Amino acid sequence: MSVTPxxxxxxxxxxxxxxxVLTRRNAIVVxxxxxxxxxxxNLALVAFARQHGNLDGQIAAxxxxxxxxxxxxxxxxxxxxxxxxxxxxxxxxxxxxxx
Amino acid sequence: xxxxWFLAPIMVIAALxxxxxxxxxxxxxxxxxxxxxxxxxxxxxxxxxxxxxxxxVYTGAILMLFLFVLMLVGVDASDSVVETIRGQRVMAVVAGxxxxxxxxxxxxxxxxxxxVGLADVNAGGNIQALATxxxxxxxxxxxxxxxxxxxxxxxxxxxxxxxxxVPKPTQASLAAQRLRDYADxxxxxxxxxxxxxxxxxxxxxxxxxxxxxxxxEASVSRVLAARGTVRSAPALADDIxxxxxxxxxxxxxxxxxxxxxxxxxx
Numbered sequence: 001m002s003v004t005p006x007x008x009x010x011x012x013x014x015x016x017x018x019x020x021v022l023t024r025r026n027a028i029v030v031x032x033x034x035x036x037x038x039x040x041x042n043l044a045l046v047a048f049a050r051q052h053g054n055l056d057g058q059i060a061a062x063x064x065x066x067x068x069x070x071x072x073x074x075x076x077x078x079x080x081x082x083x084x085x086x087x088x089x090x091x092x093x094x095x096x097x098x099x
Numbered sequence: 100x101x102x103x104w105f106l107a108p109i110m111v112i113a114a115l116x117x118x119x120x121x122x123x124x125x126x127x128x129x130x131x132x133x134x135x136x137x138x139x140x141x142x143x144x145x146x147x148x149x150x151x152x153x154x155x156v157y158t159g160a161i162l163m164l165f166l167f168v169l170m171l172v173g174v175d176a177s178d179s180v181v182e183t184i185r186g187q188r189v190m191a192v193v194a195g196x197x198x199x200x201x202x203x204x205x206x207x208x209x210x211x212x213x214x215v216g217l218a219d220v221n222a223g224g225n226i227q228a229l230a231t232x233x234x235x236x237x238x239x240x241x242x243x244x245x246x247x248x249x250x251x252x253x254x255x256x257x258x259x260x261x262x263x264x265v266p267k268p269t270q271a272s273l274a275a276q277r278l279r280d281y282a283d284x285x286x287x288x289x290x291x292x293x294x295x296x297x298x299x300x301x302x303x304x305x306x307x308x309x310x311x312x313x314x315x316e317a318s319v320s321r322v323l324a325a326r327g328t329v330r331s332a333p334a335l336a337d338d339i340x341x342x343x344x345x346x347x348x349x350x351x352x353x354x355x356x357x358x359x360x361x362x363x364x365x
Contacts, residue, residue, distance in 0.1 A: 001100065004211055006140070009107050011202035013133070016114040019195030023188050028123050028169060032130050035161065036114060039137055042149075050144045053215025055225075055232055058146050062229075063237075065149075065156050066244050070251035072161050076168045077258035084261070089172050092183045 006047035013040035027079045027089050031072070038068045102143050106136040127165050134158050145217040148226050292318040295332055305330045 013036060020033030042061040049057025083089050113132040120126050138153040182188060220228050233241055268276075280286040292315050295307040304323050306314035314332045316324070323329050 001214065001216075002211055003144075003214055004207065004209070005100070005103060005107070006144070007206045007211075008203055009103075009110065011206055012111055012199060013114050015195050015199035015202060016111070016118065018198060019191055020118050022191035022195070023118065026123055028165065028172065029117070029126050032117060032123075032126055032165065035157075036117065036130065036133065039134060039157070042153075043137060043140060046141055046144050046146050046149060049146070050217050051211055051214040053217060053220060055217070055220055055228055058149055058229060059232055059237055061146075061149055062152065062233075063240060063244065065152060067247065069156055069161060070247050072164055073251045073255045074258070076164055077255040080168060080171060081258050083172050092181075095183075 003047040003051045007044055010040045010044040010047065013037075013043070025090050025092055027082070027091050027094075028076075030091060031075055031079070035068060035072070038064055102139060106139060110136045123169050124166070127162060127169065130165075131158055131162050134162065145221055146225065148229055294318050297332070297335055300330065300335055302330075304328055305335070306332050308332050 017033045017035075017037035017040060020036065021030050024030050024033065042064050045057040045061040045064070047057075049055060049061075079089060082094055086093055110133050113129040113136075116129040117126045117133075120129065134153065134157045138150050138158070141147075141153055142150040217225075277286075277288045281288045292307050294303045295301070295305040295314075295318065297305065304319060306316065306329060307318040309315050312333065319329050
């Protein structure tokens with residue numbers, strides 16, 4: 001069984017996540033697209049682990065999951081704080097550093 | 100490969116849906132579809148531990164966290180279509196298409212061969228093999244992960260914590276405020292009227308009727324009124340004539356006395 005289709009699917013999902021981060025305005029949806037990209041890279045790691053016959057790829061995917069969980073916790077807390085002060089979850093409204 | 104060819108189109112369609120749906124809740128549910136399909140693909144790729152972790156951590160914990168934050172942030176969280184940078188969407192889509200094209204053609208041209216497979220490594224059990232590697236070669240990374248998780252938990256608590264700037268209102272001060280409002284603005288000091296209770300509707304979106312037949316706006320929640328989902332109470336009585344015609348020609352057939360109604364209940 002070749003893992004090439006899995007890698008292609010992983011690339012497609014990563015691209016969709018990329019476009020989502022660039023186009024969507026809602027901070028929570030942007031975050032979901034980041035999660036989609038992390039998941040796509042996980043799929044590539046697991047597929048290559050099978051291709052090479054060792055478990056290092058699965059361990060890497062496991063660490064990516066842990067880091068993603070920590071990132072989501074802090075990121076969503078930041079979104080909550082911004083929403084509390086500015087009453088908006090749009091990434092365009094948090095532009096105070098620009099001026 | 101059957102599972103792959105079955106799940107891959109579903110995953111791509113669901114991922115594209117995240118780009119196009121208007122409501123963030125729908126995006127979260129589509130993301131759940133992608134993540135559960137990914138878990139199945141992990142199982143196909145001889146990674147049963149990651150299959151379980153994917154479902155527990157991603158679908159169970161992370162997506163629930165997303166839904167909780169959506170609930171707190173509220174219905175307002177829809178996208179605006181105004182572009183801050185002109186032409187950004189078009190450029191993003193073009194760049195994304197180019198990236199996808201490069202990735203897919205680049206990956207597709209590599210011939211990886213049949214692959215080694217994990218049958219030998221997983222011979223003593225996938226979880227045992229993973230544990231052997233995790234607690235020997237990657238033990239330092241594993242310990243660092245614990246520091247990361249504690250930092251994340253403390254950081255989330257610090258960010259979500261809110262200092263109380265004004266003293267907490269007590270029952271006595273609330274009652275005094277209510278009477279002051281009554282004296283100044285004439286606001287009714289008692290509790291708000293409950294929603295209407297009718298023969299066919301007693302839900303919270305049904306307003307109560309005032310003695311003059313108009314609906315009382317104070318009897319339904321402000322949130323329901325803002326969403327525009329409040330029922331029209333006088334309209335509930337519109338089809339009484341039609342119902343009576345359906346029950347029977349005799350208009351008094353349905354209007355039996357209270358005694359017979361009790362008999363039916365018995």
